[in-house]
Amino acid sequence: MTHDLDRLSRAHGIPPTYTDAHGDRRAVPAATRRAMLRALGVDPERDAPDDGVPERRMRAPDDARCFTPAGLRDAPAWGIFCQLYELRSGRNWGIGDFRDLGDLAGIAARAGADFVGVNPLHALFLAAPERCSPFAPSNRAFLNPLYIAVDDVPGAGDAPPDLHDLRAASEVDYPRVAALKLGALREIFDCAPFADEAARADHDSFRAERGDALDRHATFEALSHHMTAEGRGAGWRGWPAPLRQPDGAPVRDFARAHADEVAFHVWLQWLADRQLATAQRRAREAGMRVGLYLDLAVGEAPDGSAGWGGDVMLRGLRIGAPPDLFQTQGQDWGLAAPSPEALEARDFAPFRDMIRAQLSHAGALRIDHAMLLWQLFLIPDGMSAIEGGYLRYPMPQMLRALAEESHAARAIIVGEDLGSVPRGFRGVMRDAAILSYRLLYFEQGKRGFTPPRRYPACALACLSTHDLPTLADWWQGRDIDDRERFGLVDAETSAQHRTQREDERRDLLAGLSLAGELSEADRRTAAGSAELPEPVMLAAHAFLAQTPSLLMAARLADIAGPQAPTNIPGTTDEYPNWRKRSPTPIEALEDHPRFAALAARLSRIRRRPSTSPA
Structure with missing residues (x-):
């Protein structure tokens, strides 16, 4: 029986063992593998061991090399990382916004920087703004409307009088920020959502381009607000059973009855997208060779809009990490994982669409936990991280899709390859022209810190x-x-x-x-x-x-x-x-002594060429 389970697990991309951080082989419990098989739609007691998927291999096809600007090899670039929400300015509403991002890009560009990196900007839960982790989003294909600069929206009135406390605060007060911003934006939407017919046409084009996925996300947001008001929570798992299926009649009836609310959330996504596009345009026009460097979270909250209905997300499994030298009990990130077989059945359209959305206004994209291109560590519901196991993904096909989108957008791909990195993975990343992610703190050995010359170029x-x-x-x-x-x-x-x-x-x-x-x-x-x-x-x-x-x-x-x-x-x-x-307010950054000294020193070492072929 164990032999059959081993064969069946392997046939569906579930290795029965894995190598832990100490280099020891660790067996994946049989109960874990059975739960993973059931999540894949496989009956571990009945299905034949040979009825699986083709063996998945860790490799990069020859036609799966991501985009690299030619000029970077002769003139490497430097840039700045920030958390967008952390930005302070004299005009924002207690949270950094897309105008601040464009302003920061301009300041950094004048100092010689070629990119500004930010945290994931994914859609979170507007009805539950306290759920503020950018790495536990509701949907990675859409944006967080709290980053909209309200004063840049045509028709915006005067700023609310109670912004002083929010602007002076040392921490973002997400519930208050959300209440003020959504209230102000709703007033604009109800009064005059479009400055002119050109703006209306642009909105309609955006809605048509993003299609059913956008309408479903907007419906989720509208329904989420109603469910929260009823005490059922922002996530669909707490909703009445008829509302857990977005294609069902009750949800369609809700969308028709609340069409204006759904349209409001579509409009918010359009505003956010266009303001992000403006920030990227400002960065490039200021001289940056890369511009915005965005971030893709490893997964999505299981009760968010991405996992609402459909068969792409695996039910009953959570993404995490195995035990290592620092986290001896492993980690449970509580995120939903996509089904590799569902991705294959759809020719990787959900993956492509997500990457395309990220790259639409970016010159670079970091993939958090890049090992997701090969395997994810999954934990069945009711079990701990120490009982988890790996599920393999069709890496060659995912790399090919990633490379195609990278070239289409002329955007660099960076893979966060920290933590438990399988042997050979970094070599495959290099073959696919995905930049490794090297941290000074971790680049050290018996002889001290790794010398600069020994860092990889890629x-x-x-x-x-x-x-x-x-x-x-x-x-x-x-x-x-x-x-x-x-x-x-x-x-x-x-x-x-x-x-x-x-x-x-x-x-x-x-x-x-x-x-x-x-x-x-x-x-x-x-x-x-x-x-x-x-x-x-x-x-x-x-x-x-x-x-x-x-x-x-x-x-x-x-x-x-x-x-x-x-x-x-x-x-x-x-x-x-x-x-x-x-x-430090953005307005004071250019005159900040450390910023000026650091920018001058970095620009001497990494001088931007007079022409930017990127």
Whole structure:
């Protein structure tokens, strides 16, 4: 019986074992594999082991190479990463918006930067704005309307008088922001949604182009608001059974009865799309070779609009990560995964449409947890992450679709290849011209930090990500303190990490000095400094700029704050993840001493050519 289950699992892309972070083989429980097979529509007790899918292989076809601008190989670029919501300005409504994004792109371009990267901009849950994680979206094919700059919408009136507190706050108050923005936008929609007939025609063209998927998402949003008002929640899983099927008569009846509300949410998507397009146009017109660098989350919330009805999403399984050196019990991200067989049956149209939507106004796209192109670690409902297992995906076909969309949009693809990376995966990424994602914190070995010359060219290099501390916090070990404070590690482990961090600080100073970016005097001063010295901050970025990696990025948080963590993995209500705002207004960034010094140093090392072939 076990032998038959092994054969049946393999036949449907479910390996019976996997290699863990320690290099040991770990068996996937039989109950896990049975649950995964049932989610795929396979009866593990009845179906024949040989009735499966063709064996899935980790490889990149010859015709699956993503777009790379020719000029980048001769003149690598640098840029800035930020969380869009964290941007502060004198005119926004307590949350960064698409106007701020265009303004930041202009400032960065004048300083020599070639791109501005942001967090995922996916549609979340407008009826539950407190669900603010950009990595747990309702639908990755659509945008978050809270990023609309209301004052850029024709017909907008004066800003509400109570914006002062929101603008001054250190954290985004999502419920208040949503109430004010949606209220103001609804007034415009009810009064005069289009400035002229050209705008109306553009809206109608957008609606026709996005088709049924847009109408379904807009219907979901309208219904979600009604269900929330009734106390049933924003996600479809809490709704009455007849409303859980978007193609059913009750949902069609609702859409007809509330056509104006559905149209409002279509209009919001049109506004968001056009404002994002304007931000990308401003970035390119300012001289950026890449422009906007967007981010694709690994999955979607199981109760969002993407998983509402249909057969693309697997039911009863959640995306996560296996146990590793830091997360000994594994991770449960609570996200829904697509069915590989459903994707194949539709010639990968859902995947293509999602990628195309992301690339429509971007010069680069980061794929979070790029291993999704080959396999996802899935956890059956009722089980823990330690009991999960992998499901393989048709990698050659997905890479081919990704490459085609990349070339159509002339956009660079970056793959976040951190964590549990299967052997050979990075080689396939390189074959597909997908840039690897290399972080300074992780690029170290027995001899210290990896020298710049040893970084790969087909990569993006940066200090850290939204899940990791700023360099100032890293230097002081505040991330170690946070993990202990929130019960993620015990005191003994924290003590070991602090000792290790002291060694890493010494190794970093040695590496920066060896690379010629830190003087001996600054090195000696830094060695005894409890706080991060400014020369070390500048030298660490210059160190990465020296690498042959095609792209190099600096986090806005490292330059102008917020210094507090963006997100502390493993926490929920204990810490205000995805809420911290920059203390520095965009209007003051150009004159910020650190920004000016850093931009000048990076531009000397990575000088933008006078002509931009990209």
